Amino acid sequence: MKRILPLFILLFLAGCEKDSISYRMTAFINGNAWQCIMPVIVVENMKMVITGTSLDGRTIIITVNGISPGRYQLSAADGLAQCAALYKASLQASDEDAFASIDGSVTLSSVDQVNNRVSGTFQFSCYRNLTESVSITQGQITNAKITF
Numbered sequence: 514m515k516r517i518l519p520l521f522i523l524l525f526l527a528g529c530e531k532d533s534i535s536y537r538m539t540a541f542i543n544g545n546a547w548q549c550i551m552p553v554i555v556v557e558n559m560k561m562v563i564t565g566t567s568l569d570g571r572t573i574i575i576t577v578n579g580i581s582p583g584r585y586q587l588s589a590a591d592g593l594a595q596c597a598a599l600y601k602a603s604l605q606a607s608d609e610d611a612f613a614s615i616d617g618s619v620t621l622s623s624v625d626q627v628n629n630r631v632s633g634t635f636q637f638s639c640y641r642n643l644t645e646s647v648s649i650t651q652g653q654i655t656n657a658k659i660t661f
Contacts, residue, residue: 536551536552536630536655536656537549537550537551537552537656538565538652538653538657539652539653540573540650540652540653541649541652542571542600542647542649543647543648544648547567547571549566549567549573550568552564552565553565553660554631554657554658554660555659555660555661556659556660559578560576560580561576561577561579561580561621561631562574562576562577563576563654563657566604569603570602570604570605571601571603572599572600573599573600573649573652574600574601575597575635576596576598577595577619577621578595578596580621581624582621582622584618584619585620586618587614587615587617587618598613598614598617598635598637598639598649599612599639600612600639600647612641612646612647613639613640614637614639615639616637617636617649618636619633619635620633620635622634626659629661630656630658630659631654631656631659632655633653633654635653636651636652
């Protein structure tokens with residue numbers, strides 16, 4: 514019995530691991546994988562600003578004009594933007610060096626205002642001038658924490 518008791522205690526403690534919530538923000542930028550470990554989401558005046566920065570300093574900033582689940586579209590032809598995005602290639606990049614979106618969308622699949630979590634997808638085409646562009650595709654936000 515003395516030999517079995519430590520085994521039972523070890524098995525009991527191993528089974529008591531705390532459930533962790535996995536949260537992240539990922540995308541492909543011009544076909545290259547990009548990942549932010551801890552996205553920051555701020556909600557104010559019925560707008561959601563989602564910011565993610567990778568370890569190498571590449572930053573995606575998304576503004577959504579709403580906080581409800583659904584698809585938010587950006588189209589220069591419509592004249593009304595439901596969302597927008599900026600891409601900065603490094604932390605040292607100025608606002609003038611940022612790539613601004615001219616088309617794209619964000620889909621908020623889940624906005625949990627009880628647990629303050631957001632999940633969804635995004636994709637944008639961003640331009641800095643007439644010749645330089647960045648394609649942000651297959652973007653995903655998973656269980657990101659909302660700050661009000």
